[in-house]
Amino acid sequence: MRLLIVEDDSRLQDRLAQHFLAAGWKVEQAADGREADYLAREYAFDLALVDLGLPQRSGMELVRGWRADGLTLPLLILTARSDWQDKVEGLEAGADDYVTKPFHLPELEARAHALLRRAAGRADDRAAFGPLRIDFRAHSVSRDNRPVELTHFEFETLAYLAGRAGEVVSRGELIDHLYDQDYDRDSNVIEVFVGRLRRKLDPDGSLKPIETVRGAGYRFVLASSGR
Incomplete structure (x- = not known):
């Protein structure tokens, strides 16, 4: 599985990358919205983890832009915001799920696998x-x-x-x-x-x-x- 991690906190980005690499994923990383947008449009990913609070271009802008342009990869947003209105906004922008910081890495990986299962098992009628x-x-x-x-x-x-x-x-x-x-x-x-x-x-x-x-x-x- 090929994963795009979009996170501007370098320590968290490294933790995420190390965890998923150890679990057998292929990982690409981006620290700002502009770099993430380029990677998502140029390369094929099975899943993207997207922080909402990014420099250059916000995670919300990325999600809206990708969905508007037909990118269908599953998107799991990472947010430090706890208000349900912010969760609604992220999902409405086109994200498939969200995780509120702080989170446990096994939980995040479980959510990632759940999204992959949903993407592979959707009805076709x-x-x-x-x-x-x-x-x-x-x-x-x-x-x-x-x-x-x-x-x-x-x-x-x-x-x-x-x-x-x-x-x-x-x-x-x-x-x-x-x-x-x-x-x-x-x-x-x-x-x-x-x-x-x-x-x-x-x-x-x-x-x-x-x-x-x-x-x-x-x-x-x-x-x-x-x-």
Whole structure:
């Protein structure tokens, strides 16, 4: 596996590199956003660890830019910020997961492997739910044949709920699926993203695809109508 580490703290960068090298990864390192942007666009990586507080160009700018330009490698952001709003912002920018500093290296490596498993095991079919069309391979969604722009995190949330259409999915179960490991997972993040997902899928409030089951979780209520 080839890993890009983007971290301006030289001591932490070295610790990360040594840990992943010892675990058998091939590692490239960048200390600022400009160098990281060059490496990510010029070379193929299986995963990138991206600190948000970078010189030259912020980690948030990098994530947004890469996703806007079609770079699909899994992105795990490293942040010293503990507020759930900052976690939401990073995920909405296109990151696949986050780790809040300080963290344990085995935890970080477990998260990295979880993202690789998710990237390798995504569904490769299409499904229709009334006016909604979901392409699981292309990670695309449309309503009435008009594209709906979702972040990676929003798409993963929708894909899991739609795959369990008609069933109640608890917040804990959704967190376990999306993050694979239950380290300091913030339920506020899930609530915010389900709310934003509803608004994107159903801006006029006529479809109501996701209902909240009080005290239990969420349910995707649209029935599958084929492909």
